[in-house]
Amino acid sequence: xxxxxxxxxxxxxDKVEELSGESVNACIRCGTCSAGCPFVKxxxxxxxxxxxxxxxxxxxxxxEKNTMWICAACYTCSVxxxxxxxxxxxxxxxxxxxxxDNVDKVEVEEVENLQDLPQLAVVGCFRKETG
Amino acid sequence: xxxxxxxYPGCTLKTKASDYEESAKAVMEKLGRPLVEMDxxxxxxxxxxLSTDDIMHQxxxxxxxxxxxxxxxxxxxxxxxxxxxxxxxxxxxxxxNEDDLETMNEFLDEDxxxxxxxxxxxxxxxxxxxxxEIEKAVKRPLDDLKIAPYYGCMLLRPSEVAIxxxxxxxxxxxxxxLLGAExxxxxxRTECCxxxxxxxRSDIVEKRVEDIVGRAVEDGADAIALSCPLxxxxxxxxxxxxxxxxxxxxxxxxxxxxxxLDIGKEIGMKKHRVEPNALLKEKGYME
Ligand code: SF4
Ligand code: SF4
Numbered sequence: 001x002x003x004x005x006x007x008x009x010x011x012x013x014d015k016v017e018e019l020s021g022e023s024v025n026a027c028i029r030c031g032t033c034s035a036g037c038p039f040v041k042x043x044x045x046x047x048x049x050x051x052x053x054x055x056x057x058x059x060x061x062x063x064e065k066n067t068m069w070i071c072a073a074c075y076t077c078s079v080x081x082x083x084x085x086x087x088x089x090x091x092x093x094x095x096x097x098x099x100x101d102n103v104d105k106v107e108v109e110e111v112e113n114l115q116d117l118p119q120l121a122v123v124g125c126f127r128k129e130t131g
Numbered sequence: 132x133x134x135x136x137x138x139y140p141g142c143t144l145k146t147k148a149s150d151y152e153e154s155a156k157a158v159m160e161k162l163g164r165p166l167v168e169m170d171x172x173x174x175x176x177x178x179x180x181l182s183t184d185d186i187m188h189q190x191x192x193x194x195x196x197x198x199x200x201x202x203x204x205x206x207x208x209x210x211x212x213x214x215x216x217x218x219x220x221x222x223x224x225x226x227x228n229e230d231d232l233e234t235m236n237e238f239l240d241e242d243x244x245x246x247x248x249x250x251x252x253x254x255x256x257x258x259x260x261x262x263x264e265i266e267k268a269v270k271r272p273l274d275d276l277k278i279a280p281y282y283g284c285m286l287l288r289p290s291e292v293a294i295x296x297x298x299x300x301x302x303x304x305x306x307x308x309l310l311g312a313e314x315x316x317x318x319x320r321t322e323c324c325x326x327x328x329x330x331x332r333s334d335i336v337e338k339r340v341e342d343i344v345g346r347a348v349e350d351g352a353d354a355i356a357l358s359c360p361l362x363x364x365x366x367x368x369x370x371x372x373x374x375x376x377x378x379x380x381x382x383x384x385x386x387x388x389x390x391x392l393d394i395g396k397e398i399g400m401k402k403h404r405v406e407p408n409a410l411l412k413e414k415g416y417m418e
Contacts, residue, residue, distance in 0.1 A: 021183040036320045038342075042335055071337070073178065074323035075288035079297050086289070092181035106331050117330060118147035118364045120213050124177040124327035127188070 009057030012097070016054050019093035024055050026083045031089050033077035043067040047077055047087055054090065068094045069105060073128070100130035106130060136257065138166035139195060141214035142174045143226055147402065148360035154383040154398045155210050155254060161390050162264050164257070166208065171198040175217040178327070187196050192221035196249045197241045200279035208252045210383075211275070212359035219292040222251050226384035229240075234304045253271040253286060254383075255302050255358065256294050265309045269338040270391035272311025275414040278385065279315040279352035281303055281343065283362040284323050303356060303382060311387040315352040319343045324365040336365050337372040344375050356385055367404045388416055 017024060034046035044065040045053075053062045062068075077087040099105075100114075101124045106129040108114070114122070135157065144152040145207035159166050172195045172350050195218065199207045209215040225232045226247045236244040258265065280303035287297045295302045300321065322343060325336030344366060347355055357363055358381060367379040380400075384407075387398045394400055394417055400407055411417040 019182045019184065038339065041338070070332075072323055072326040073181070074284045074302075074326065075321070076284075079288050079290050086181075089181040090287075096168070096182050107387035111330055116368065118360050119142040119174075119224055120177040120211065120361050120380065121327050121329050121364065123142070123174065124213070127176060127178050127180070128327060129331075 009059060013054060013057045015097055016090060016093045019096055020086065020089040022090055023085050023087040024051065024090070027051050027055065028083060030082060032080050032082060036076045036080050037071075038074065038076070039070050039072065042070045042087075047071070047091070050094070051087065051090065054094070062094060063098060063107055067091075069129070095128065099129075102131045104130040132167060134163055135165045135167040135204060136208045137168075137199060137202065138168050139172050139199075139207050139209050139214065139218070140168060141172075141209065141211045142350075143360045144210055147364065148381075150399055150402050151210055151358070151360060151363070151381040151383060154228060154381060154387045154400075157392055157398050158383050158386045158390060159254075161268050161392075162261060164261070168200055169195070169198055169207070173198075173217050175214045175221075177213050177217065179217050179220045180299055186231060186238065189224060189231070189235055190238050191219040192218045193225055194239060194241065196222060196225075196251070197239065197245045199249045200243075200245060205248055206250050206252060208254055208257060210254050210358065212253065212283065213361060215251065216285040216292060218225060218251040220247065222247070223291060253294055253358075255286065255306075258306060259302055262305070265306070265386070269310060269389045271389055271416065273307075273385060273389050273416075274311045274313070275416075276385075277313045277351055277353045278307050278356050278380075279317040279320070279347035279350065279354070280307060280382075281317065281320050281324075281355050281357040281362060281366065281379075283321070283357065283359050284326070285359060287321055304333060305373050306382060307356060307385070310385060312385065312389075315347060315350050317343075317347050317350060317352070319346045321348050324362045326361060326365075329361070329369070333369065337369050340349075340366055340369040341373050344373065344377055348375055348377060352377065353414075354380055354407070356380050356382045358382055370405055376405050378403060378405050378410055390404065
């Protein structure tokens with residue numbers, strides 16, 4: 001599919017592809033990724049729709065959604081995609097594009113029950129949600 | 132190392148998941164393959180970094196594999212599913228990509244370089260090959276317990292690191308049968324527990340727990356068996372937001388029980404939020 005994109009949007013698509021190592025054009029919109037994701041109820045838009053917006057280079061449209069922050073990198077979509085696209089890595093690429101602008105999505109002070117939490121949860125969360 | 136297994140604990144096994152370490156050590160001792168902790172190790176970072184340009188976050192797991200190499204060993208065993216996933220993926224990247232390995236070694240600054248000759252295992256992969264030994268070690272079959280196995284994500288996905296079929300795993304089912312327990316097939320057993328969202332989005336985890344534990348209860352399970360310390364925490368701790376009170380055991384705790392080890396003396400089971408004692412007393416496994 002040939003899509004017209006502005007220079008800036010093209011940069012965004014290229015960055016997502018570079019960081020994830022995946023080609024976004026391979027998607028056939030079958031919806032398998034969204035059908036198996038255990039978190040779709042919490043997401044503003046389905047993983048498959050985020051994918052479509054990446055193809056369109058709709059950076060602003062994507063960044064205002066919560067989908068990539070709800071994604072817990074469980075890889076269910078990645079193992080089921082009939083085109084072998086690692087969607088979990090695409091989600092990570094979108095997260096990284098935000099975080100690398102020095103944005104933090106979680107602050108230590110906000111965590112209410114820090115003493116109860118196992119270390120791997122805290123390390124994991126801060127790795128996924130801070131820049 | 133003759134019969135022993137070089138063991139990488141990771142940060143959580145020494146603290147919140149000490150019940151897992153304690154029971155695994157006791158069980159492996161009984162089976163004649165004791166876990167021998169590495170002389171030196173580093174926190175693996177808990178989650179795999181998925182960005183192609185991020186070699187930096189592969190360094191910690193590779194440094195640990197360097198320590199194994201330094202000890203003259205070629206195999207490392209983990210108990211924690213998250214450590215297992217991170218170590219195996221970083222190692223696969225190092226083994227399959229010469230340029231990446233070279234960059235890692237430049238960052239690492241260890242002498243000598245990591246050569247990529249260490250293999251990483253999860254304890255379940257070792258146990259899978261010890262069926263006869265396990266069967267012989269069972270002194271007190273768990274035939275009064277209905278157990279729902281729960282795998283979560285990190286043992287099965289992505290496919291290149293999976294220890295079993297990604298959609299229909301059997302390792303835990305087989306093991307529970309050897310212990311004499313009745314296995315409850317749980318269709319939710321490979322669904323994510325909510326993972327690190329437990330830190331700042333407990334609402335999401337609570338919904339997952341409601342769903343996963345709820346289904347196990349509906350299918351008649353007395354308890355759940357697993358091996359990931361984060362899944363254990365989530366399924367156990369967050370039941371407080373549900374109507375359920377189902378004990379969530381590390382599989383090795385159930386093995387210890389079946390091997391006749393003394394709970395309270397030889398193994399603790401101290402850190403469960405949903406106390407397993409009532410169930411174990413009711414079924415006659417505890418005084
Ligand atoms: S499963 Fe793969 S091919 Fe299907 S919609 Fe999702 S990304 Fe596209
Ligand atoms: S990796 Fe993310 S998007 Fe994919 S199924 Fe899991 S939570 Fe959903």
